[in-house]
Amino acid sequence: MTQDDSPPAAAQPDRFAHAREAQAVALLEDYVEMIGDLMAELGEARVADIALRMGVAQPTATKAVARLKREGLAVSRPYRGVFLTDSGAELADRVRARHRTVVAFLVAVGVPEEVAELDAEGMEHHVSATTLRAFEAFLAEKG
Amino acid sequence: MTQDDSPPAAAQPDRFAHAREAQAVALLEDYVEMIGDLMAELGEARVADIALRMGVAQPTATKAVARLKREGLAVSRPYRGVFLTDSGAELADRVRARHRTVVAFLVAVGVPEEVAELDAEGMEHHVSATTLRAFEAFLAEKG
């Protein structure tokens, strides 16, 4: 209208859809990883501990567990501990490994440890398999 | 209960709170950047174009604009275009610069262009000022 009559460029909405998608699974990944940690440390994951570590109120953790169960990532009986299914455990392992790689990579390019830990928590969910492999390659040859 | 009686480690819930916080502003950042782009290209940002580029329905874009106005990042009169405030424009510039840096950095460490673009869209919102500086330093000396 002011200076350009070209169409508004039916642009790249997919990029954003993609990021939204990643965000949708991010929380599930965090919860699954945390439950995996708790199972490794304590033998079981209790809702109270999940809530404590995630920094949320207990009913919020309960709701999250319900979602995990719906997604087939966890199982639990009322008033008992929460356990990961096979696919949940597999996801937890992948998430944990990715987290470690991202942190190590950030540190390798000069980010201070604590900052790397903080930033990785949000970044990791958006790191694709391709990018993760690039990080690993970088660490391998520059280690 | 099973093997460890130590307290469940009143862990690092702050990490997650931090990531949640970053997520909260991520969408606002995307909208602001997009509006900045549209203003630069077309002289004004219309809700329809914002919706088109963000890949959302038009009422979703309208709602987002309302939020931007509440946050003091944009202004608009009913049925007219949307414009950024000074602080909105400043934010748009910062976001755009950060986006470019993150993409360039990913490419520099071996991530294919298109993947870098895709991953950056989600990652960038979690890249702290410290990490961004590390990326810039890396690019500078490794250019």
Added chain:
DNA sequence: TTTTAAATATAGCCGTGGCTATATCGCATG
């Protein structure tokens, strides 16, 4: 000028992910 089409706004719905308050259950203890 009147009519119509396109753009914007509004209403109302859904799921997510937080919260507080409260009910219910399980277990250890008395």
Added chain:
DNA sequence: CATGCGATATAGCCACGGCTATATTTAAAA
């Protein structure tokens, strides 16, 4: 074996960020 406490679940609230359907307004065309 009763009871009380801690852990879990449920109810119900809120804001966000999507959506569709519909009303309203602007702008263009007849």
